Amino acid sequence: MRQLKKFFDESILTMSWIFILLVAASFSAAAGNSGTINRYVFAISSNYGGEGRPHLRYAEFDAKSFAAVIGEMGGTPKQNIIFVKEPKVSELEKQFDALDSRLKKNAGNGREEVLIYYSGHADENGLRLGNELVAWQKFRKRVDALNADVKIAVIDACGSGAITRAKGGAQVPAFMIDQSSDMKGYAFITSSTQDEASQESDKLKGSFFTHSLVSGLRGAGDLSGDGKVTLSEAYQFAFNETLQKTETTIGGAQHPSRDMSLTGTGDVVMTDLRSTKAGLGLAENLEGRVFIRDEKGELVAELYKKSGRAMSLGLPAGNYSVRLEKPAEYQEAKVVLQEGKIQNLASANFKAVAAEETVSRGEIGGKNFNSRIDSLDHCGKYRVTFNAADLEPNPRKGLMLGIFFNKSDDILLGTQVSLIGSVAKKEMHGAQVSGLFNMEFEKIEGIQISGIFNYTDTLKGAQLSSGANIAKVSDLQIGLGNISKKSKVQVGVLNVSENVNVQAGLMNVAKETNAPQVSVINFGWKTHGRQFGLINFVGYADKTPIGLLNFVGNGVWNVTGSINEMSATAFAFHFGTAYFFTSIEMSRELEKGFDRYEDIYESGLGIGTQFGKYGTHFELEYMFLFAQDSFDDDNSNYHHRLRFGGVARLLPFVGISAGFSLNLASEGDLQSVMLEPKGKWHDDWSVKGHKAKFWPGLYAGITLGRF
Template sequence: MPRSLLFLSLLLPSLVLAAPATPAPVAVRRFALLVGVNDGGPGRARLRYAVTDASSFGNVLEELGGVLPQDRLMMLEGDRAALEQALARFKAMVAAAKSPGSRTEALIYYSGHSDEEGLLLHKDRFGYRELRQALEQLPADVRIAILDSCASGTLARQKGGVRRPAFLVDTSSAVRGHAILTSSSEDEVSQESDRIGGSFFTHNLVSGLRGAADSTGDGRVTLHEAYQFAFHETLARTERTRAGAQHPAYDIELAGTGELVMTDLRTTSAVLVVGEGVEGRLYVRDEPGRLVVELNKLAGRATELGLQPGRYTVMRESRGASSQAVLMVGDGARTVLADAAFVPVMGELTAMRGGAPLAGAGSQPMVMPMDGSGRPYRFLNLGLIPKLQTNDLFGPNGEVDNALSVSLGVASLGRLNGFAVALGANWNSASIRGVQMAIGGNVVRGEVSGMQLAVGGNWASGRVGGVQAAVGVNVARQGGTVGQLAVGANVSSTSMSGLQMAVGSSWVDGDFDGYQAAVGLSMVRGNMSGVQMSAGMNWADSARGAQLSLINMGGDVEGMQLGLINIAGKMNGVQLGLINVARNLESGVPVGLLNIVQNGQFHVEAYGSDVNFANLALKVGSRYLYTTLVAGVGSVTNSRGPSHWTMGVGIGGHVPLTERFFFDVDVVTNSIHEWGGSFEDNRLLHQARLMAGFQLASRFAIIAGPTFNVMHTTDGEPVTALSQFSKTTDRDILFWPGVQVGLRL
């Protein structure tokens, strides 16, 4: 025994000296590419929340995940070309940040449609093999891909992935390789919900990253913790849906030691601490009514949630009963939510589908609570102004729920379930179900289900299901299914469907599905599906349907543009106007005086004909259809110098037979003017032309062909022949065949 002790006493110092030193902290820079596409192409239902999911995931990474604003790249509602450009730019951003002694982490998030072969972006597909290759080529130490789309598990089961029961957990940061999370298995659909305002998987993943997944209580959420939380919550929430259970999947190829910390709650200035005594299923909603975090809280341990400063309503389901707490989360503070803060409410949480009403002072005693609001309830409110109304007798700041409110000035209410009329204004701190009427304006800090009618304006902080009508302005901050009618302007701060009609402007900062009209400007900062009309200008980031205005501008357009000036990025359909411009015409035709298509025709022709010894023409248009502007100078027999000049416009078709050989067929109308005379003349020349061409080089061709000519006067006077192939008669019309030969550039 003494020998053993002596041996250990000599060995331990040696082991201590031989142990590796703790590595110095390594600077980590994280990048994020966030992709959200609602449109998966023809035959697929348009998603509602893919863009919202991408924004929500990006926000939590920026707030808690160490992603700087300049290191966050968004690609919303783009096609394959846009994704390829975003991936190239993202790769360049990551490469530029590489430096000795530093680590880089790159994350790609996608929310949208997909199938067993790849991502579906409008009419395009981006294959899983291409996506995996793009991920592997990123010059980052750690590469993470998160796919929230149908059959996305196909990416996880492709080459080389090794499924393990957990991600690496350690205290250092030496992990290298890649990890892939998918919202569903390869043969499952991924689902979204109006109740949560997003997809099940992303909603639960974001909830976990905000702290609900912090199982160790160390203030950090690892990738393993976030995945496990999202897996179990998504599975639990989809087991009884019509589409069936959804099983998130993963694939890892990581080496080294260390854990992947996704969010650090210790870095945020606003923390909600859910106390040890609180238990049950919690739904945390912000002031506009958006569901921010959802979790199942167990008693015995506090849970910290990283949030933005602001007012929150927390609904709880526990042991078959519902309760609610309202609190302010301050900047730079740790707000504690204790069990005593909850007050019982009537009804079940399912009544809150699509957005929770905002609560007033949750600590007030209840008087006949209505619809589980937690506020006092009185059938009738009468008053002149806030502080001088019957509601102030029963609740702070007038936050009392009513079925009927009549005010000669300004009425202040909580929730309305009925009818409110005011000469001044109606102010609701919670949602309404019914009708608001005011001369001044109506303001609702929650959702609207019904009608808002005002001379001044209407404002809804939550989603609107119904009608907003005003002489001034209508504002729907969370969109919805709305009919907005205004003399001034209609505004939706996010995607909506329905109707917008205004004398001034109609504006949607998101996707729009329906009919939008304005005398001034109609604007959709997303995808427009339906009809967009205005007397001034239409704008849509992408459009599927019809744009009718003096000026139409669209990104990707599928349908029709009708106006004086039509401009599109990618065009599939018809442009009918004076000037048509398209960057990429995939299918369809532009019809106008001047058609400019980047991937179409743009040619200058110089040629001679039997009518003019010199002609200069410009041909612009799509690959198969063009318009042409022609000017020429000619002379008749026995004339010294030019005797006349012509100017014309025409339309025709281009027929490529081989890579070098082609035909052009067109009709052109020319006005004929005496050389040195006035612009006014009485002769018109109509030509049907067949032009054969041979391409000698990419921008050089020889052209030649026959023409059929009809020339007449507009006043019945005899017409004088201009061509050697025709003869002057006493008639006012001439017919003859002609010819032309020249060059095309």
């Protein structure tokens, strides 16, 4: 009986433990299921912000960079990464609806996290998608309405801080969540405040903010050193780096902002360095600004490394160059990152490099003002000033009215108007209008109008003056005299350019032309377009000039001495090309005995073609000649002659000419027709009292020159 009771007690105890284990397993499974994180990346890019707004260059690149780091190090599978490029408002709404449907299907299978990224144009009213607007309130409500536990929006655009004020949000402490938490809510991270510019850089090939944020997510923002980067750490790193890089740009200091409303405990981890395929370690003893470039030379990460703390960065496998900059000291190291390994760098791995090889950071201190001008255009305040001499030392957007003089020392978006003169020392977009002169020493996109003189280094627009226009590079110059090194169009009395497309005036001079020259006299060393003028000079022509006299270095230039059926000896000069040449001819007839000349002279002009062939060739020529008796100025004839013949080359620049002709001579001053061949092969005509003669003829001679 005692044994039976013992067996019964042991069975009860065993079953109790089994029950407890089953319940624990059930709770464990439930907890594990609830701890699963399903993360989505919704990346939007829009380079075009509508009419009147310059195209951004790197919005799409920024969106891909953000999505790449979250995909590589943030546990987001490729199928959960969604790119939306240059969307219309309707298309963006459809993409949001499609994402919402996926979120609803996965409801209950873990925590849903959505990371929304936007790079593009915006202002205080909302996102600018082409010529359409998505108001901040509407965009924020759409994000809030997503069926996700955690919504994080990162917005890189001008005035993006306006969205953090759409609900009166305020900054709160860090809100990152780890897998063990049960936190829900939203967070908005913006690249600037409501009234600030968000700037992009040609050197970085992206925006200052996104570049800094991505660098932080790759590990530069891991301030705790636990191998994880939380959103709070990434935001803090991006804030400091963006502020430092933009403090001296024309857009002014750029302050990222945030608005968070999350409930619960724990942290949301944005990236985990331990999940990367390859890594770069920076030793404790390294200090200075670090630039990491891939094998294509593109900057993939930038940070300031402080001494005393080691740092790790997650990067794709590949070849990299790492530059370490200190005050007056520049060092560089080459490194190959392999999958599954962390390659550590210490001071001993760096070698000194020359200062001139250092890489400029963004636009700070550089000469590329694209981001500065874009920022001033979108976020600068328009000002109008009126002074006797209006002097502006700072970047300026607006109208300068100087009664006698205007001067701007930095970039200017606007107009200068003065009775005497205006000067702009830096790049200018707008107009200079002055009574006497305008001068721009870098680049102007716009127009210069003056009474006497306009000057600029680079002109994208027009110069108009009643005097002279001078520019190294220009689009359009209109004035009495126009001078440029490279120009598209010049219109004036005298136009001079080293390389030009179109010139129109009384005299054109160019080293190289790409389109027509139209003038009384044209000079060109090399022309790819056509010359139209009374006299054209060109060293090398791709196309035949059209004019009265065409002197072409690679064309036709020769003299022919000949005798014809009238016993007239002639000298004819030919200028042009094989396709079209002009002729000048002078001749005098011999008497029948060939012992002396008669007193009849002929001179005239003609046109002809060689059927497109140089050297031995056939040619067709029409000549109009004026015949006159030297003893009787009133007795003159008009001689029309059509020749068909050819030139056989004997030696270089020497050939024999021969052919036949058709001739028509008419009375010029109501006198008899004195021209006639020595033979009897002619026909006399009389029409309404006007006499004429028609006859066939022959000619032969020697040609010297290029034919």
